[in-house]
Amino acid sequence: MIEKCSGNTLKEEFEDVFDDVLIDIGPLSVYYPPGCINRQVSEQSRKKKILRNNYLIKRNQLVLVRGASGSGKSTLLSLIKGIIPDSIFAVIEGRFQFVEPSANVFCVFQNPYSQLVCPTVKEDLVFTMENRGFSQRKMAERLTQFSNFFNLFHLLENKTSKISGGECQKIVLASSLAADPTVLLLDEPTAFLDKDARDEFYAYLAKLKGKYTIIIVDHHQEQILSLADQVIDLDVGIDIDLGKKREHTLVSENWGMIRGAIQENYCICIDKLSFSYAKDAKTQSNFCLKDLNLNIESGKIVTILGQNGSGKSTLLKLISGVLRPTAGNIVIKQGCHPLAPKEYCRHICYLMQNPESHFLFDSIAEEIEFNYRKRGDRSGNISEIFGYYFNVDIDVDVDLSRSPLLLSEGEKRRLTFLMAVLEEKGIMLYDEPTFGQDDASCKKIVTLMKKLREHNRLQIIITHDEKMAYSISDIVYRLCQGRLIDEC
Amino acid sequence: MxxxxxxxxxxxxxxxxxxxxxxxxxxxxxxxxxxxxxxxxxxxxxxxxxxxxxxxxxxxxxxxxxxxxxxxxxxxxxxxxxxxxxxxxxxxxxxxxxxxxxxxxxxxxxDLEQLILSWASSKKGRASWQGKVRVAYVLLAAINAMTQLREESERILIVMRFRGISRFKRFYMLFPLLVYAIKYSQRVALALIARGIDEDKSFFFNYIPxxxxxxxxxxxxxxxxxxxxxxxxxxxxxxxxxxxxxxx
Incomplete structure (x- = not known):
């Protein structure tokens, strides 16, 4: 349901001037009425204003949508695609007009894992073309062209259930582009890509510029800004009912939250570590990690960079004791005493790539409370604790009774960060900590990591964000062909 | 082909x-x-x-x-x-x-996937039953979901271990897993819409015997x-x- 708040759209008013306008959007707010999605939202029933100004998106423009995480970027893309209100019911108030409703609009979502529907990679690559009814010959040509461009030839016969996140993202992108879209909506398409693949993608985007209408949400603004014809700035989450600006409160700069330094020194010693997923691996060619040596002590931040599928997450799993090495040793010492592998989980905090897996309870309050009270020496009302730590009036700004799964991807990541900090463990392992974060949130996370370093935490980060890596790390390694290369 | x-x-x-x-x-x-x-x-x-x-x-x-x-x-x-x-x-x-x-x-x-795709691509019943292709791809997604669910259950078990939840309470992992399954199905449905699923789609590969x-x-x-x-x-x-x- 779209209500127009003003009589004529801009397009109607200036028909002759804006002949090539495809989408006309004005001040817009989204409202989930009671009874939709779930009770928690309906109780909240807030209108969220996502746009304040008027925008005209012309044909074949490259438009960057930017805004803080949780400001409604994905909502705007869903609106353009028609998912809202056709598939997800919501009331949209404001101006929105799609001049060519029958246009081929394809969308690539943020989470790559749930977008592949076919059994093999090559079947998935042609899936979008099949939906458009392309001829066999055209599909064959484009399959070769796009698998070549995205370097997917070696994956064509693979099962889609056995490929990495970055590869998933590439496949959905290639599949959508091959289908010759009128409008292509990209929701953080480079989030799971390594630097090389990201650079390649931006180079390709530059080639596509002027051929398709592309609306992209991307936090790597340095690269994308030079390509964009227009930038749509979303409001920083203005709650109309409250008329108050919502700030990112999940990771605040009130670092009084970290109670004192960790007294014990930890040390991770990795000696000639090799690992293979194959049970009967005998030759080094089958190993994804080969003869790694590494020594890290408390108070240090070590970052490991590397391409998609280079074994970074595997290394973290080995350090955390989730996987056992095929050869070599990992020893974690608390002071002078080596810890037994079964004790690791009491000293290590492991933040996995997918934040949703961390949530075990119904509400944000329960998630925080569980980690907070686990230490045993803590008391008090969770609202007070949250208010104290974040210096905000939680009744207004954060609805703690809300399910953590209803937060935006960026907010989910920040919540897992907060949960990790409250556990007060000596070793912290992060897998893509800044994924889905805007610049402001990234800075806050970096500040938090620096504070944690001051408090004697041993931190290992795995990331594709090289800028962040070099800005905070004591040592940066690159994992290349199973071996660690010292970068600085 | x-x-x-x-x-x-x-x-x-x-x-x-x-x-x-x-x-x-x-x-x-x-x-x-x-x-x-x-x-x-x-x-x-x-x-x-x-x-x-x-x-x-x-x-x-x-x-x-x-x-x-x-x-x-x-x-x-x-x-x-x-x-x-x-x-x-x-x-x-x-x-x-x-x-x-x-x-x-x-x-x-x-091969279940081959069975489903051969059923979806056969022209019999496609005209009379408009939901055939959609049902087929939802079934395929459900088969794919088994791997995802297994991986998610492993991740949840790891999280429970690191958050200090005792072995006896790990039975509760079923609830987050159920939530994940629902969220996954919603995402797949949206992905199918986003990638333009169509009942009159053509098939590049031949799945029919x-x-x-x-x-x-x-x-x-x-x-x-x-x-x-x-x-x-x-x-x-x-x-x-x-x-x-x-x-x-």
Whole structure:
């Protein structure tokens, strides 16, 4: 349901001037009425204003949508695609007009894992073309062209259930582009890509510029800004009912939250570590990690960079004791005493790539409370604790009774960060900590990591964000062909 | 363009399996269904079933059937003699053993995805039932979801371990897993919409069985139909049933 708040759209008013306008959007707010999605939202029933100004998106423009995480970027893309209100019911108030409703609009979502529907990679690559009814010959040509461009030839016969996140993202992108879209909506398409693949993608985007209408949400603004014809700035989450600006409160700069330094020194010693997923691996060619040596002590931040599928997450799993090495040793010492592998989980905090897996309870309050009270020496009302730590009036700004799964991807990541900090463990392992974060949130996370370093935490980060890596790390390694290369 | 190099199309293997299971279910004469079972199992091995997997299935199926055999011996009908009890238990054991062996072995050589896609791409029923392609792709997504669910359950177990949740409470992982399943299904549905799923879509690969296989499937299906009707008319023997049907 779209209500127009003003009589004529801009397009109607200036028909002759804006002949090539495809989408006309004005001040817009989204409202989930009671009874939709779930009770928690309906109780909240807030209108969220996502746009304040008027925008005209012309044909074949490259438009960057930017805004803080949780400001409604994905909502705007869903609106353009028609998912809202056709598939997800919501009331949209404001101006929105799609001049060519029958246009081929394809969308690539943020989470790559749930977008592949076919059994093999090559079947998935042609899936979008099949939906458009392309001829066999055209599909064959484009399959070769796009698998070549995205370097997917070696994956064509693979099962889609056995490929990495970055590869998933590439496949959905290639599949959508091959289908010759009128409008292509990209929701953080480079989030799971390594630097090389990201650079390649931006180079390709530059080639596509002027051929398709592309609306992209991307936090790597340095690269994308030079390509964009227009930038749509979303409001920083203005709650109309409250008329108050919502700030990112999940990771605040009130670092009084970290109670004192960790007294014990930890040390991770990795000696000639090799690992293979194959049970009967005998030759080094089958190993994804080969003869790694590494020594890290408390108070240090070590970052490991590397391409998609280079074994970074595997290394973290080995350090955390989730996987056992095929050869070599990992020893974690608390002071002078080596810890037994079964004790690791009491000293290590492991933040996995997918934040949703961390949530075990119904509400944000329960998630925080569980980690907070686990230490045993803590008391008090969770609202007070949250208010104290974040210096905000939680009744207004954060609805703690809300399910953590209803937060935006960026907010989910920040919540897992907060949960990790409250556990007060000596070793912290992060897998893509800044994924889905805007610049402001990234800075806050970096500040938090620096504070944690001051408090004697041993931190290992795995990331594709090289800028962040070099800005905070004591040592940066690159994992290349199973071996660690010292970068600085 | 063909996508798979399997020796037999899954639709043919499914028909053959049903053809073998039917006499096993309705006929007690080993000499009638024994050769059929052996032929079908040989076909499965030829179609690509691994010997190791086959031996593992035999062990598991043997254990299951043995438990039924023991139960039959321990709890017989009161008016039966010892000879009758042993006879019945042995008969049930053999039939259950082969029934399960054929079913489980078939599941290792039948490609569900190929079955679904061949059903979706066949033009039969596409005009009358507009949801056919959508249903097929939702089924495919459900098969894909099994891997995702397994990985998610592993992740949840890791999180529980690191958050200090005791082993006895790990049963609660079912709830986040259920939530994940619902969220996953919602995302897949949106992805299908976002990638423009269409009932009139074309298919780049050919999933439909080749002509010879189609003829074989049709013949097997006719046989199954006659057999079922024959058994229904005269349930004593397969032969009598078929003759009865012919006379009728």
């Amino acid at each position: 063909s996508v798979r190099n399997d020796k037999f199309h899954s639709q043919l293997i499914l028909s053959l399996t049903l053809w073998t299971l039917l006499p096993l279910l309705f006929n007690q004469n080993f000499y009638w269904w024994g050769p059929l079972v052996l032929a079908t199992l040989s076909l499965f091995l030829y179609a690509g079933m691994r010997i190791n997997a086959f031996l593992k299935i035999i062990i598991a199926v043997f254990m299951l059937s043995s438990s039924v055999f023991i139960l039959n011996l321990l709890y017989p009908a009161t008016e039966q003699s010892h000879h009758q009890i042993l006879d019945l238990a042995l008969n049930n054991f053999i039939r259950l053993f082969f029934l399960t062996l054929i079913s489980v072995s078939a599941s290792t050589v039948i 080749i002509k010879d296989e189609q003829i074989a499937i049709r013949r097997i299906n006719y046989f199954l139909l006659f057999y079922s009707l024959g058994w229904f008319v005269c349930p004593n023997t397969l032969l009598a049933g078929t003759i009865n049907l012919c006379q009728y």
